[in-house]
Amino acid sequence: MTKQQQGEETDHSQQTPARLDELTRANEQLRQELAQLNAAYRTLTRERDLLRALIDHLPEYLYIKDTNSRFILGNAATARGLGVSGPEQYVSKDDFDFFPPELARQYYANEQSVLRSGQPLLNQEEVVVDPSGKEGWASTSTIALRNDEGQIIGLVGISRDITELKLTQEALSRQNAYLAALHDTTLALISHLDLNDLLENLVSRAGELMGAAHGFIYLVEPGMVQK
Structure with a gap:
């Protein structure tokens, strides 16, 4: 070596x-x-x-969709609202797979407007149909989802059932209408209207409240009714 x-x-x-x-x-x-x-x-x-x-x-429907308004993910409430057992059964589908065409077109138009403009749509009241076909109301907020570069890549939606609230509002509206009719009738009595004018007023107001075009009042004099 x-x-x-x-x-x-x-x-x-x-x-x-x-x-x-x-x-x-x-x-x-x-x-x-x-x-x-x-x-x-x-x-x-x-x-x-x-x-x-x-x-x-969460009791609210919470979901994320892509730019074609197809579901990417969502919560259990959304699955129940769509009538399926879990999110895996609605992912990659859209509202046209679950709702009547006229409603699905309305939802799609609202979502695409948000995706084009980037402006959120907040507390939009919409008619909804549950899996049994029963109509109701929902308040929906839709917000554009952006990536790190600020590009819109989808949307986030949250919707809550306001059917009970709408029914309560309608009941209050009818109650207010009844009270207004009672008030008008009372004023008519106080002003001593002619009997025919008073009866016409009563029929007219009753028709407005009940959605009827025509109505009748039958006057029964004492002794005409047989016991």
Whole structure:
């Protein structure tokens, strides 16, 4: 073995421990980074599960759609409202798969308006039909969903059932109409209208309240009714 070969062998023998130390440190660094990534993944998974549990317990319909108004994801309430057992049965579908065409066209037009303009549509009152075919009302808010560059990539919608509220409002409206009719009739009595004028007034007001075009009042004199 020449002196040159002996020198090279000595250099390699000196480099080997240093190289092993370097690889050991690199391996330890990778191990720590992997542990951090695993911890971050577990945290994200836990947060995702908590968020999923939260939105699935919301009574409101919460969903995300793409730019073609197709469902990307949503909560359990949305599934119930569409008459399916879970979100997997409406993902990639749209409102035309679940609602009458005239309603689906209305929903689609509203959503596409938001996607074009970027302006939110808040508390829009819409007629809805449940899986049994029963009509109701919902208040819907639609907001454009943007990516990091600000481009619109879809929409977020939240809708709540306001059928009971609308029925209550209609009942109050009818009650107010009855009170107004009673008030008008009382004023007519106070002003001593002619009997025929008073009866015509009563029939007219009753027709307005009941949505009837014609009405009659039968006057019964004492003794005409047989017991």
